[in-house]
Amino acid sequence: MSDIAASPPAAGEGRKTSLLRETDRVRKRNAAERRFELYGMAAVGIGLLALAFLLLSILGNGLSSFRQTFVDVPVALDPVAIEEAEASVVKTSRYRDIIEGAFVSALEARGLLEGIDPEEAAGIISEEAPAQFRDYVRANPEAVGRPGEFTFLVNGRIDGFFKGRVTFESAELDGNVTPAQLRLAERLAGAGLIDTRFNWAFFTAPDASGQRPEAAGLGVAILGSAYMMLVVLFLALPIGVAASIYLEEFAPRNRFTDIIEVNISNLAAVPSIVFGILGLAIFINFAGLPQSAPIVGGLVLTLMTLPTIIIATRSALKAVPPSIRDAALGVGASKLQSVFHHVLPLAAPGILTGTILGLAQALGETAPLLLIGMVAFVGEYPDAPPEGLFDPATALPVQVYNWTQKADPAFVERASGAIIVLLAFLVVMNAIAILLRRRFERRW
Amino acid sequence: MNDMRITERAVDLSETKISARNVQVFYGDTHAIKDVSVDIADKTVTAFIGPSGCGKSTFLRCINRMNDTIDTARVTGDILIDGEDIYDRRVDPVQLRAKVGMVFQKPNPFPKSIYDNVAYGPRIHGLARNKVELDEIVERSLRRGAIWDEVKDRLDAPGTGLSGGQQQRLCIARAVATEPEILLMDEPCSALDPIATAQVEELIDELRRNYSVVIVTHSMQQAARVSQKTAFFHLGHLVEYGETGQIFTTPRDPRTESYITGRIG
Ligand SMILES: Nc1ncnc2c1ncn2[C@@H]1O[C@H](COP(=O)(O)OP(=O)(O)OP(=O)(O)O)[C@@H](O)[C@H]1O
Ligand SMILES: [Mg+2]
Numbered sequence: 001m002s003d004i005a006a007s008p009p010a011a012g013e014g015r016k017t018s019l020l021r022e023t024d025r026v027r028k029r030n031a032a033e034r035r036f037e038l039y040g041m042a043a044v045g046i047g048l049l050a051l052a053f054l055l056l057s058i059l060g061n062g063l064s065s066f067r068q069t070f071v072d073v074p075v076a077l078d079p080v081a082i083e084e085a086e087a088s089v090v091k092t093s094r095y096r097d098i099i100e101g102a103f104v105s106a107l108e109a110r111g112l113l114e115g116i117d118p119e120e121a122a123g124i125i126s127e128e129a130p131a132q133f134r135d136y137v138r139a140n141p142e143a144v145g146r147p148g149e150f151t152f153l154v155n156g157r158i159d160g161f162f163k164g165r166v167t168f169e170s171a172e173l174d175g176n177v178t179p180a181q182l183r184l185a186e187r188l189a190g191a192g193l194i195d196t197r198f199n200w201a202f203f204t205a206p207d208a209s210g211q212r213p214e215a216a217g218l219g220v221a222i223l224g225s226a227y228m229m230l231v232v233l234f235l236a237l238p239i240g241v242a243a244s245i246y247l248e249e250f251a252p253r254n255r256f257t258d259i260i261e262v263n264i265s266n267l268a269a270v271p272s273i274v275f276g277i278l279g280l281a282i283f284i285n286f287a288g289l290p291q292s293a294p295i296v297g298g299l300v301l302t303l304m305t306l307p308t309i310i311i312a313t314r315s316a317l318k319a320v321p322p323s324i325r326d327a328a329l330g331v332g333a334s335k336l337q338s339v340f341h342h343v344l345p346l347a348a349p350g351i352l353t354g355t356i357l358g359l360a361q362a363l364g365e366t367a368p369l370l371l372i373g374m375v376a377f378v379g380e381y382p383d384a385p386p387e388g389l390f391d392p393a394t395a396l397p398v399q400v401y402n403w404t405q406k407a408d409p410a411f412v413e414r415a416s417g418a419i420i421v422l423l424a425f426l427v428v429m430n431a432i433a434i435l436l437r438r439r440f441e442r443r444w
Numbered sequence: 445m446n447d448m449r450i451t452e453r454a455v456d457l458s459e460t461k462i463s464a465r466n467v468q469v470f471y472g473d474t475h476a477i478k479d480v481s482v483d484i485a486d487k488t489v490t491a492f493i494g495p496s497g498c499g500k501s502t503f504l505r506c507i508n509r510m511n512d513t514i515d516t517a518r519v520t521g522d523i524l525i526d527g528e529d530i531y532d533r534r535v536d537p538v539q540l541r542a543k544v545g546m547v548f549q550k551p552n553p554f555p556k557s558i559y560d561n562v563a564y565g566p567r568i569h570g571l572a573r574n575k576v577e578l579d580e581i582v583e584r585s586l587r588r589g590a591i592w593d594e595v596k597d598r599l600d601a602p603g604t605g606l607s608g609g610q611q612q613r614l615c616i617a618r619a620v621a622t623e624p625e626i627l628l629m630d631e632p633c634s635a636l637d638p639i640a641t642a643q644v645e646e647l648i649d650e651l652r653r654n655y656s657v658v659i660v661t662h663s664m665q666q667a668a669r670v671s672q673k674t675a676f677f678h679l680g681h682l683v684e685y686g687e688t689g690q691i692f693t694t695p696r697d698p699r700t701e702s703y704i705t706g707r708i709g
Contacts, residue, residue: 253515323552327615329513331565331622332542341564342554 058423062416068199068214069159071125071188075102075133076147082137095130099152112187116180124181126153128208128215154194156213156410158185162196165409202417206379207394207402213410216403218418220378224294224393225363227385231298232305232362237355240309248317249339268307275304276368284372291373292392294382300372301362308361312354316347349440356433360426366397374398396422461486461626461656462507467521469502469511476502478680484673489648489657491667491688494677495703500660501549503677504628507658508544509537525626542569545624549631551611553603553618558595561603561614562586565622581621588650589617590643609640616647627651629659633666645670664704668692676700
């Protein structure tokens with residue numbers, strides 16, 4: 001021991017260094033490390049900034065679509081007028097007359113009609129109101145003959161006025177609204193007849209035509225997206241899992257399965273619009289399925305999601321240690337039993353995570369749906385599945401696309417609102433996927 | 445040396461259970477087992493010894509056809525169990541494996557409860573008609589695995605939560621639960637401490653009464669302690685096979701001698 005302690009000073013004389021001072025090499029290495037850390041932080045920062053900007057602009061534009069402006073109008077449900085309206089050819093225009101008459105006389109009674117002509121005043125009520133009113137009358141025939149208090153949508157421009165989108169200056173230049181109408185709306189709001197409240201209809205109502213942005217809702221789009229997700233789930237999950245189990249557990253390793261494997265990865269990288277073209281050619285032109293139907297959209301998205309699910313499932317299966325399979329085979333389980341009793345349950349969280357991520361991807365997919373006609377205007381709800389799968393519907397991302405194409409800024413607001421809804425769905429799905437992964441993470 | 449003679453007598457009485465003739469195993473181009481012929485007796489513990497990579501595990505896995513699961517593996521020659529060729533086309537390897545149990549080198553309990561680990565084999569083979577019978581099988585197997593006392597209060601706990609040695613004994617219990625006739629053990633004690641090893645060795649000696657046990661081991665002492673017959677493998681060849689006492693005291697082949705004296709390995 002003693003001679004070892006004695007020797008180092010002699011041997012290490014020339015390069016004796018203090019641990020308290022960095023050497024040149026260490027200093028360089030540390031500098032490189034700090035630089036790299038900075039690059040990384042800058043990269044993350046840019047990403048976060050972009051995300052924040054996106055969220056801010058979408059929330060800023062879209063949150064207002066969750067609220068809507070309504071006007072209260074007392075309407076006497078005069079049986080004669082209603083009978084006349086029902087008997088006429090253009091029923092809604094007669095109903096419109098009833099509403100407008102009631103509205104104008106209500107304004108007169110309250111002395112709010114000064115400085116505006118009655119026709120103009122009535123213009124602040126939405127074009128949608130007569131249909132709303134008629135639906136109510138039809139649904140409640142017993143109400144006819146009694147006076148009633150109704151709440152109608154106001155015109156999109158007036159709604160925009162209360163949300164700050166429309167001003168007196170812009171109204172001067174606008175053919176669809178006059179400053180006098182805005183002033184009336186202000187007076188009505190002061191009188192408590194106009195107010196802005198939560199807009200359930202945004203989530204439940206079908207889309208509306210270009211003149212009635214205030215009535216447009218996501219009901220049909222949400223239903224259509226849900227139907228397509230159902231189709232994807234019921235087709236892609238079993239097919240994908242079966243294919244993965246076969247490839248991973250049963251298929252021999254040879255040139256043929258190699259080709260299949262490479263092509264599944266290729267398929268995952270194929271642009272989605274190509275799947276749309278495929279869907280158009282096969283499901284609509286060849287198989288004769290209806291256009292705009294969730295079944296076709298679902299089938300196309302199934303094709304698109306399959307590779308994702310297969311890849312996720314295969315890696316989940318691969319992650320199950322082979323010793324588990326050996327153990328099962330060792331006690332005399334068949335291959336199928338070893339897969340279904342042991343391997344699959346262990347791989348299930350991974351498979352579910354992959355499936356949810358695949359579904360989320362499919363939910364946000366737009367391009368293939370444009371090709372198969374899901375971009376059409378659909379004003380009616382599809383039936384309940386399974387028949388409803390063949391009824392025309394739209395989908396959330398396509399609805400966004402649709403609304404951003406319109407000129408009226410009220411639709412831009414709604415498009416942002418739809419994006420928020422879509423993002424909310426995606427966030428929920430991804431959160432579920434992460435939770436599943438955390439919850440069932442296993443160590444062997 | 446005294447008890448060695450007792451076991452020798454036992455060997456003479458028992459008949460051949462497994463008979464291998466000219467077995468060759470290839471992994472792709474690797475020739476892992478070269479022309480091995482061996483007769484393994486019933487109600488006997490046979491030890492396979494030899495340096496790492498000599499093919500002990502490979503040969504062991506031939507006996508319950510676990511090599512079938514390796515794509516590249518190819519087996520030629522005949523292996524007979526009770527006179528029946530297990531590589532015959534009519535033989536279902538699944539049925540074979542119920543008859544030839546296996547304990548692996550690394551403990552591999554299912555990530556399920558201790559009870560389910562043991563009950564799984566009997567369940568899929570329909571060995572129990574009801575819950576009571578199944579409970580009995582589980583208890584009997586766990587007792588045979590010398591682990592009953594440690595786990596009887598927590599049969600619902602996951603098998604993967606046990607210590608390595610307990611896991612290995614659980615795996616032994618799982619293997620005996622299906623009532624196999626032959627038990628193959630690939631280095632069952634490599635993960636165990638001396639106490640657990642002693643328990644497992646005791647268990648192996650116990651199992652000999654009902655089964656033909658084949659055990660791969662790297663421990664010469666273990667081979668000497670538990671086996672009646674020993675086979676020495678080297679580079680894929682079966683170099684020498686005979687009474688354990690004879691192999692360890694008067695090996696006929698110089699390679700055997702150098703291995704057991706520690707010169708190759
Ligand atoms: N799955 C496999 N694929 C290809 N070659 C293999 C495979 N398994 C084993 N081998 C080869 O076969 C030969 C015998 O291997 P084996 O596992 O039987 O050895 P072993 O005697 O059990 O060794 P150890 O004592 O280290 O467990 C080795 O050369 C090994 O490389
Ligand atoms: Mg081995």
